[in-house]
Amino acid sequence: MLVRRVLAAFHEWLADDGGKALLVTGSRQVGKSFLTNTFARDNFSRVVAFDLLEQPDARDSFNQATNAADLMLRVSLASDVELVPGQTVVIFDEVQECPAVVSFIKFLVQKYDYRFILSGSLLGTRLRAIPSLPIGYVTELKMYPLDFQEFCQACGVSAEFFDVLQQCLDDLRPVPDFIYDRFIDLWHRYLLVGGMPDAVAHFVETGDMDVVRRIQGNIRQLYAQDIVKYAPDELRLILADIFQLIPAQLSRQNRRFQISDLRDVKRFTQVDQHFLWLEAAGVALPTYNVSAPIFPLLAGVKRNLFKLYSSDVGLLNSAFPKTMLSGILQPNTAINLGGIYENAVAQELHSKGYALRYFSSKKIGELDFLLEDASGQITALEVKSGVSYRTHAALDKALAEPKYTIDRAFVLAETGRGARPNIETQGQVTYLPIFFAALLGS
Known part of the structure; x- marks a missing residue:
């Protein structure tokens, strides 16, 4: 297994009591999905993960959400894992495919006792089109190729x-x-x-x-x-x-x-x-x-x-x-x-x-x-x-x-x-x- 020093920043986010979502960015194929899912499995008893590029049904459903509560309803229905407060991390991978998730993340971290991780590629270009970026409610972590x-x-x-x-x-x-x-x-x-x-x-x-x-x-x-x-x-x-x-x-x-x-x-x-x-x-x-x-x-x-x-x-x-x-x-x-x-x-x-x-x-x-x-x-x-x-x-x-x-x-x-x-x-x-x-x- 490759050792990634950025993993320390994942643990810093987990220890932070501020309750922010984690936004993992970086170019394609730098290991975002693998590291995010490995970290989640090692630190949470319940992992709810969606690949919004490979799961079009979930993507289309989430993009139709009208508010944060509606989005969480759709998440719970699409998940095979029961969401338990204080024990669950919800991962939205390839989030550039689903602007609704980014728009509502502020309200998700305020209302729900889950941890949220968003990851994706091309976010520097795709997020510009989102009208309500959740400034102050996400911790951004940029990943690079192995140094x-x-x-x-x-x-x-x-x-x-x-x-x-x-x-x-x-x-x-x-x-x-x-x-x-x-x-x-x-x-x-x-x-x-x-x-x-x-x-x-x-x-x-x-x-x-x-x-x-x-x-x-x-x-x-x-x-x-x-x-x-x-x-x-x-x-x-x-x-x-x-x-x-x-x-x-x-x-x-x-x-x-x-x-x-x-x-x-x-x-x-x-x-x-x-x-x-x-x-x-x-x-x-x-x-x-x-x-x-x-x-x-x-x-x-x-x-x-x-x-x-x-x-x-x-x-x-x-x-x-x-x-x-x-x-x-x-x-x-x-x-x-x-x-x-x-x-x-x-x-x-x-x-x-x-x-x-x-x-x-x-x-x-x-x-x-x-x-x-x-x-x-x-x-x-x-x-x-x-x-x-x-x-x-x-x-x-x-x-x-x-x-x-x-x-x-x-x-x-x-x-x-x-x-x-x-x-x-x-x-x-x-x-x-x-x-x-x-x-x-x-």
């Missing part, structure tokens, strides 16, 4: 090893070689497999990448079908183009998304809603350019200049030929893997709650990521996939610019080549192993 630490634990690595890595980061001392080698190998495998639970489970069980790639391809196909099924009519054709273009865009030296590559599109204003839809659906991770590395970064965001990463690096790689990906496992490969490495780092940062931003200017060059913490400190982050990771002209120029407020600068790479330590600081720049992306913000 690198969860992937490592699925591969049999003890969580204590991450404590060792964290201590190395805190003290800025090198990681022991045997640990470093193990985690670099796992990082390469994570790039191939990604974090979709089904893909990870099959990889751990069989190690068969052909099976894993079939799973990944099926998920990509499901995402494409969702665009056709759920996106507004006027957005569908271009949304499909954007989704299919993500791998090609990230293969370029300049990974900024080129609007000119879209058919019949001349200006960003023609497609701005398309990118917002993909972000809200959890399919893509836009990373916006900022005018300068100056606090607050939000004030300088240029929403028309951005990179577009995949929500999962494994899904990204499933779009590439298998022969190309063999280079990931071979050190010093001549294949440009920069976009793949950046995607994996973006995925880690996003799962930790960071807003994804970068900086690019003709005078300075490009900084891959700019992170801003709660105290307002700005960290410049460079991601290097090749051997020349100590060459970073743009970062050097940015650090030398007095008006920029960069507090820390990290280079993430496959460090420790030759006689060099795998963690070291030279001037204002600290070099860290690439897998330390999993520790930033933890």
Whole structure:
């Protein structure tokens, strides 16, 4: 069984006396249904669960409810389990198919001594159409693909090893070689497999990448079908183009998304809603350019200049030929893997709650990521996939610019080549192993 750290948040919700419903969101196939149902069975004596996509009779009945009492009547009639106050959890899975449930959840948690869990995909796009969102009556919990630490634990690595890595980061001392080698190998495998639970489970069980790639391809196909099924009519054709273009865009030296590559599109204003839809659906991770590395970064965001990463690096790689990906496992490969490495780092940062931003200017060059913490400190982050990771002209120029407020600068790479330590600081720049992306913000 895969260990998901988000399970702790489920238990926090259960212990909360506020009685709010739990709203579990996230893109398709990240494990929402499995984790929700497993948690419910482990913590409640009575579980009433509806899959509103697979149970059309229940869905149609609930959508006809006129108020909360009418909805609960319909729930009790549709359930094979007796609802007992104080002992029952009611799960509405794929709730995007049943807006009535979301509309009435405020009254359900106020009137009934049951716990309610709502889960679904595409909620960021579908809930906009609901006139009465239950603000203040739900605890929202967003799920992501497995991050690198969860992937490592699925591969049999003890969580204590991450404590060792964290201590190395805190003290800025090198990681022991045997640990470093193990985690670099796992990082390469994570790039191939990604974090979709089904893909990870099959990889751990069989190690068969052909099976894993079939799973990944099926998920990509499901995402494409969702665009056709759920996106507004006027957005569908271009949304499909954007989704299919993500791998090609990230293969370029300049990974900024080129609007000119879209058919019949001349200006960003023609497609701005398309990118917002993909972000809200959890399919893509836009990373916006900022005018300068100056606090607050939000004030300088240029929403028309951005990179577009995949929500999962494994899904990204499933779009590439298998022969190309063999280079990931071979050190010093001549294949440009920069976009793949950046995607994996973006995925880690996003799962930790960071807003994804970068900086690019003709005078300075490009900084891959700019992170801003709660105290307002700005960290410049460079991601290097090749051997020349100590060459970073743009970062050097940015650090030398007095008006920029960069507090820390990290280079993430496959460090420790030759006689060099795998963690070291030279001037204002600290070099860290690439897998330390999993520790930033933890």
